[in-house]
Amino acid sequence: MTENGLTTWVGVDGTPQSVVRTAKYGFPLMIAITGGSPTRFAPYVDLYGRAAEQFGTTAHPVGMHSPGFVADTDEQARELRWPRYKVMRDRIGAPETVARKMAAAIKGLGVGRFDMIYGSGAMPVSARLRAVELYGTKAVPMVRDILAG
Structure with a gap:
C-alpha cells in the first residue's frame, strides 16, 4: 500500500524473476493470463x-487479469467478439459460461481477484457497455455463488 492508502498491484506475465521481485518488495501480485x-x-x-x-514480506492476495467478453447468449458473444478476438478466446460467452470459466480459474489458481479485459479491440461501444453490465x-x-457453494 502506498503512503496515500492506494494498493498497487504488480502485473506479471509469466517470468519467475518478476514473481520473486514482486514478493521481495512486498507488493500484491497480478498475473496476466x-x-x-x-x-x-x-x-x-x-x-x-x-x-x-x-x-520476510507479506504474501498478499494474488489476482489474475484476463481477457473475456460477456453477451446475452453464447452465440451472440461469439458473433460479436470472436472475429475481433480469435487468439484470446477463453472467457467469452453468456454470463453463465463466463462465470463457470472465471470460477474454475479462480479455484485453480487460488487467487483472490479476477480482472477481466472486456473492452479491447474494435468492439462497438454498445456491445462493450452491455458486456460491462452483464x-x-x-x-x-x-x-x-459458485465459489461460496
Whole structure:
C-alpha cells in the first residue's frame, strides 16, 4: 500500500524473476493470463508465497487479469467478439459460461481477484457497455455463488 492508502498491484506475465521481485518488495501480485489454461500459472502463485516468506514480506492476495467478453447468449458473444478476438478466446460467452470459466480459474489458481479485459479491440461501444453490465450484474454474482457453494 502506498503512503496515500492506494494498493498497487504488480502485473506479471509469466517470468519467475518478476514473481520473486514482486514478493521481495512486498507488493500484491497480478498475473496476466491472456490465453490457455489459467492453472498453468499455479506454480507462480506458490512461488510468490514461498518468496515472500523467504524475504520476510507479506504474501498478499494474488489476482489474475484476463481477457473475456460477456453477451446475452453464447452465440451472440461469439458473433460479436470472436472475429475481433480469435487468439484470446477463453472467457467469452453468456454470463453463465463466463462465470463457470472465471470460477474454475479462480479455484485453480487460488487467487483472490479476477480482472477481466472486456473492452479491447474494435468492439462497438454498445456491445462493450452491455458486456460491462452483464459482467457486473450477472457473471460476477454467479461467480460468488459458485465459489461460496
